[in-house]
Amino acid sequence: VTGRLSWRKLVRAALLSIALVGVLLWLSGFVFRTLVPHENDQSKNLFSARLHHATAVVHLDKLPAPLTETERRRDRLAVILDRKSIRVGVRSDVLPFVFTNLQGELVGFDMTLLHDLAQDLDVHLHVVQVDRSQRGELLDNGGIDILAGGIAVTPDNVNFGTFPMPYLDQTAALVVPDHRRGEFTDLKIIRSMKKLKIAVHSEYYLQRLKHVLPDAEYVLVDSIEGFLKGEMPDVDALLYTAEAGSAWTFLYPQNAVVVPEGFRVKVPTGFLIPTGSDRFYDFMNTWMVLKVKNGQIAEAYDRWILGQGVTAQELRWSVVRNVLHWVD
Numbered sequence: 001v002t003g004r005l006s007w008r009k010l011v012r013a014a015l016l017s018i019a020l021v022g023v024l025l026w027l028s029g030f031v032f033r034t035l036v037p038h039e040n041d042q043s044k045n046l047f048s049a050r051l052h053h054a055t056a057v058v059h060l061d062k063l064p065a066p067l068t069e070t071e072r073r074r075d076r077l078a079v080i081l082d083r084k085s086i087r088v089g090v091r092s093d094v095l096p097f098v099f100t101n102l103q104g105e106l107v108g109f110d111m112t113l114l115h116d117l118a119q120d121l122d123v124h125l126h127v128v129q130v131d132r133s134q135r136g137e138l139l140d141n142g143g144i145d146i147l148a149g150g151i152a153v154t155p156d157n158v159n160f161g162t163f164p165m166p167y168l169d170q171t172a173a174l175v176v177p178d179h180r181r182g183e184f185t186d187l188k189i190i191r192s193m194k195k196l197k198i199a200v201h202s203e204y205y206l207q208r209l210k211h212v213l214p215d216a217e218y219v220l221v222d223s224i225e226g227f228l229k230g231e232m233p234d235v236d237a238l239l240y241t242a243e244a245g246s247a248w249t250f251l252y253p254q255n256a257v258v259v260p261e262g263f264r265v266k267v268p269t270g271f272l273i274p275t276g277s278d279r280f281y282d283f284m285n286t287w288m289v290l291k292v293k294n295g296q297i298a299e300a301y302d303r304w305i306l307g308q309g310v311t312a313q314e315l316r317w318s319v320v321r322n323v324l325h326w327v328d
Helices: 002-035 041-048 074-083 109-121 132-141 178-184 187-190 203-211 242-250 278-293 296-306 313-317 319-324
Strands: 056-061 085-090 097-101 124-129 148-152 168-177 197-200 217-220 236-242 255-258 265-273
Touching: 002 168, 074 085, 074 278, 085 109, 097 148, 109 124, 109 148, 109 278, 132 265, 168 178, 168 242, 178 187, 178 255, 197 203, 197 296, 203 217, 203 236, 236 242, 242 255, 278 296
Parallel strands: 056 124, 085 124, 085 148, 197 217, 197 236
Antiparallel strands: 148 265, 168 236, 168 255, 168 265
């Protein structure tokens, strides 16, 4: 009898475990479908990626109080070191620089560098989500010390802060409906198009593109998702970058990224910090040089842009491999 009871308990426990695993798998699928608009192998790989060296203590906070007038008169680096924390403002949907993976962690190119920065300063990493409209005010009043998330070095962004040495040169590209990508492979062909309409995410690059395609019509957009979702049927293409645009096309695979022949524009990208903090500015420049020299920038590039250092399956989400064709 005892043997039978033990066997029944064992079977019951096994069935309970199977049911529990089934529920967990269903929940994980639900979370994935909620976070990721299009469930496919590429988006699964991208959103499963994790930081290799997440060494800093991270706090995901609401916006902290501004610095006092006395603190604002000090160099920001001194404030950071005394406070034992660095405040970073991000948008959590800037692929592949800052985004939330399936484990609920903030990951990406910039997050890798920010963990290294906090570790090198021996401070905690406080991350807050901010809107573009808040960037200048928060950098100035001390609500944040750095704005991160694939920030392009442009004159309009310099109005809100200062860029130390950029960590990356992105490549300007066009995001187009996948079935039309063959129409945008050459700048000469694009120039011959009638009634061409292009969405642009930056005033600076809008003006730059007007010199290249003077006959096109342009629309300035705050968010690229309307175009990616097909909600702008009258717009033919979106000017973006190959690195960021390719990551977005994994979520919206009805789009493709094209770098037209004859169109080679680099987009320097970096961290935005407060204006007037000379010591902080000098530190960030020196720190970035060290990251380049010791290979940590290259490691982040390989991980988040090339898709290296992961499984063979994950290589399918490589930006440079699939779009720029710079590697075999």
